[in-house]
Amino acid sequence: MPKKIDRRKFLKTTALVGTATAMLPRSVVGELVSDQHVRLGFIGTGLRGQWMLQLAAQRSDVDIAAICDIDDHMISLALDVVKRQGNPPPDVYDNGEEDFLNMVQRDDLDAVYIATPWEWHHPMAIAAMKQGKHVGTEVPAALTVEDIWDLVNTSERTERQCMIMENVCYRRDVMAVLNMVRQGLFGELLHLQCGYQHDLRHVKFNDGEQAYGGGVEFGEKGYSESKWRTQHSIERNGDLYPTHGVGPVSTMLDINRGNRFVHLTSTATQSRGLHKYIVDQGGPEHPNTSVEFKLGDIVTTVIKCANGQSVMVSHDTNSPRPYSLNFRVQGTKGLWMVDNDSVYLQGRSPEEHRWESFEPYRTDYDHPLWKRFTGAENTIGHTGHGGIDFFILNAFVESLKRNVSPPIDIYDAASMSVISPLSERSISMGSAPIKFPDFTRGKWRMNKPIFGTNSEY
């Protein structure tokens, strides 16, 4: 494989870059070595892991050295994915739940990509960083305040990056709006809305043979996400999945970089949807009708920011509804709303106090990153999620190659992920306001924005 030729050279180069940048601020861009390869190990080769593995295998600057999973079937599917892209077979770690510990000890890995059930992200990221590996983890980074601090502390101590792979930050409309925010079209930001409004009932339940629907089984009898994700709806009441909304909002509000989340309140509705789904689909006699779900069907969280803004975050996954991330970005000069695909900007929109279509803005404020990668190279033509998975992986790989902080870093991982445990605590205390820890330890005041500030990654 031609792309393996430079491994020795790469090892030497990264070692040098590593030394050179050790004394530099993390956000300073190091020297780009264009023929570098990044050597990745993948923990978690379920459906999501396989998809990201495929994107990685398509890149000439990535070597897939090892994969790890507890499920032999998923491992074999993952090996097929790698093979189909013409890559040599990675080493396999499938010897039980702790085998990832062996994988992260390999000395030929630069970084580890984690696409396992939520509760495994933290121990796997910690283990990888302790073995000197950078980390990219699917959302959320961890589930408790303590574990999130553990990630921050370990990342700082080991000087390893821990990037949260929040792909919605790269959505094309979202990046155009970020562009508009930075160019001042909305004036000073006041209020933002976002959320995860996605009917997941057919994800939380299936027939044990297919990933989506067809039955009301979960846990041991389920397949794919229903095996583990549904249990969170039984045990927890809070915003279980805030990052798809809060990621983009964080970039627009300069969270951790001149601004920060200060406190939140959360309020949950009654829990009806999941039980109703079991009764409707499985019949009133199905044993799962006796399962009690703690998760309120809709959880509404309101966050207050240090610079004054508020953010309303919805979590809405148990009810029939069209998909929407509920975005709204409002400032002193106007606002954008995703649900009516419209914008209003005082003095610019043609009619006073009337919405206009967002369509022309989508084009006029297209972010340089999107322009570049949908241009001549057309790199992202074949990637899913509107290309956002290409971008998030690209950001991970390019940051590793440059030995710089990724554009969504450990502090973002922390401030996004901590919303879940804080919202659970707020709800358990009757919507009491809960303070955000300052994971940057005051550095948010001086830090500068790093997301979407260049056209490379």
Add this chain to the structure above:
Amino acid sequence: MPKKIDRRKFLKTTALVGTATAMLPRSVVGELVSDQHVRLGFIGTGLRGQWMLQLAAQRSDVDIAAICDIDDHMISLALDVVKRQGNPPPDVYDNGEEDFLNMVQRDDLDAVYIATPWEWHHPMAIAAMKQGKHVGTEVPAALTVEDIWDLVNTSERTERQCMIMENVCYRRDVMAVLNMVRQGLFGELLHLQCGYQHDLRHVKFNDGEQAYGGGVEFGEKGYSESKWRTQHSIERNGDLYPTHGVGPVSTMLDINRGNRFVHLTSTATQSRGLHKYIVDQGGPEHPNTSVEFKLGDIVTTVIKCANGQSVMVSHDTNSPRPYSLNFRVQGTKGLWMVDNDSVYLQGRSPEEHRWESFEPYRTDYDHPLWKRFTGAENTIGHTGHGGIDFFILNAFVESLKRNVSPPIDIYDAASMSVISPLSERSISMGSAPIKFPDFTRGKWRMNKPIFGTNSEY
């Protein structure tokens, strides 16, 4: 005037009806006496008062016996309004701020309509009820928890009605959705949204000669609402105007009738819009640039209900934006959203997880009240606010004629109006949850819905 002929008969009849129904529950409909007249006094004849006066003067079942205001110019405009409709001139009370106390002592008034600045609603309503008059008051009914309790206690003790004139309850789309809620189309309700999103900058400031805009004056130098309303933005930080959103939501959620608001949290953004408007319109040297506004530009309130539901209420009056009351009604089977004018109902909407236009539902679920009054009689053809002012006045008058509780009663006035002081308290305590008083003293458990339950009023 022919409509005055029956006054003596009416006096006798109402006295009888009053006796007969004194021992009946307030919600029981008394005998309809179709030729009854209702004798009204109007306190507050500013622009809003004049408009409602005109609607009242158009009715053959209303006598306008007296009007009261401190502003001679407004009084003369009001007299013109009455005269134009062919009515005899009412007696005038214009002898200063306390002259309303003389007006409510007249023994030829059945009820008083209050359309004065917010802070006067409470003392005027109390004075009227103590003099045996029923009350219709513009929103909000009162500004503090103590004053709201005073209204409830006085209404109960004097057995006088105190209706809050929340006209948005009668909006045609809102009543169609209420119809859909009651017919079970949304399943069990989970989460509702509403709010007052209305750029009021040209209402809060004007040139002292016209009601809307043209300058950045307010208070003594202002005209119409800017004379008094703007001061609330200086002194208070909270949801100052919740009822237009919360009224319709309350009817759908059976608030005070099987359900109630339990607690709320409120979060305010920084305050920018009003100062910016003064600078932009009046220049950086205008003396009003030194005014400090306490009101956050956007206030987000989340209410928790006894039956589990949540309600998100927005208050957004200082920024450029299209008008919207932000309605969303979501249950276990689907949802309606006003901003995209769409609905999704599982198993009924043609495409799974796709919005469909609300348009056919607007027709199919048109409320009987709207059907009746837009039918052959076409009574509301000339009324404003989409006819909603006709309906709210009609409800007031018809309830008086029947000597029954109005469909939006003192307990609704209380639970809607109290959101303002509770939200102010929550914001001042860092978004702490604040409990709603139970103004019904437990009767909410047994009370039955009364709004929109007939096709008369």
